[in-house]
Amino acid sequence: MTDNNTTHFGYETVQTKEKAKRVRQVFDSVASRYDIMNDLMSFGVHRLWKRYAIELAGVRRGHRVLDLAAGTGDLSARFAGIVGPDGEVVFSDINAAMLEQGRQRMADDGLVGNVRYVQADAQYLPFPDNHFDCVTIAFGLRNVTDKQKAVDAMFRVVKPGGRMLVLEFSHVEQEPLKSAYDIYSFKLLPKIGKLVAKDEESYRYLAESIRMHPDQETLKEMMGKAGFERCEYFNLTGGVVAVHRGFKF
């Protein structure tokens, strides 16, 4: 948030109450082609990033996991496999179109019984305190209006001994990767978006919102401020993406 009433929407400054609506428009527009776009944009590497996050999550059989901004359910599907029939995965997204896509995909994969679906805003989580063994948000925190509020809410619902994980685009520091990445995300990405998802604007927003997202250290501080301990981050692919992890004790 920039000040009390305005916030970022990519490089634009918009009214705080406007942002959720604008983000919703973006995801309503891309929901049906979200998976294909992820593969195209990241050259399939997003699968490896997600695998890595899964391993850091330390989820075990019988655990209760909250997957925020679950999207098409890449993380949820894996968690549902790991927690087994005795565990529970809460698949949550703020966007109804994304939630529906995800639910269909999970059901098609036979993942039923230990998965619940909740349409919720990450800033205002409708769950009791100390409820989950693990809370994750993958490629979603960027789109939340007040990120600190979301991190605070995640802290509240995690059980003592549990942990939270943020998988998110982050900041590339090293040249020449930085320049290549800039050219790719500002010139090429919107064009791919136009071709495949027929929506150049949404993908321009994606590139801009990544640049406006807090860098590795800032996000780590935000987690500490919320109360998480032993916070650390792991840069993947040179910092294009980072996994942040914190524990609640």
Add this chain to the structure above:
Amino acid sequence: MSLSELAYAGLEEAINRCIALDPVATEKLARLHGRVIAIEIAGPNLRFYLIPGPAQLQVLSQYEGEPDCLLRGSPLALARMDASGEKGAEQLFSGRVEIEGDTELGHRFGAILGELDIDWEEQLSRLTGDVIAHEVGNGFRAIANFGRRTLDTLGQDVKEYMQEEVQLLPECEEIQEFLGSVDTLRDDVERLEARVNRLGEEIAAQNGDMPS
């Protein structure tokens, strides 16, 4: 993120592609949902975890809990395990593969992978339609049968020639007799060794008694 991550992702993809071709195996694996099988490869000291589920079999390089079952062995011994049946059991009983934890789970899991029965004709029929796929299938079956018959006959002929005609190879009975003799000889040598040791001790004791 290391290269091994990529390897595990590749392994996972490959196993799942295979399993997906056998609906029975898919169903059986789904019943093991959430169970954790650790595989430890001796030598390179690699350890990874297999977690079956309804959607897929996950291959993870890290798992913070205790696995339900741990299989440990050399790459070759582990590879022979999933040949299942007698060979699988042989690997286990000969101690080449160690199993810890829930052994039944290990066996069930090994059996599912060992019994993967992929209906190639059915897979092909999706591309070509049933009639062509069946014809192609018949062709392959005929070739396979011919190959098997030919190999059997050839094997029999070669065996007879080597044993009866040129007498290069021994008969089965001869081998058994030879192996029996080796066992007897080994036992005799061990007895002799024990006797020599005993005599040695007696001599040492006598020498000890004698004043020097």
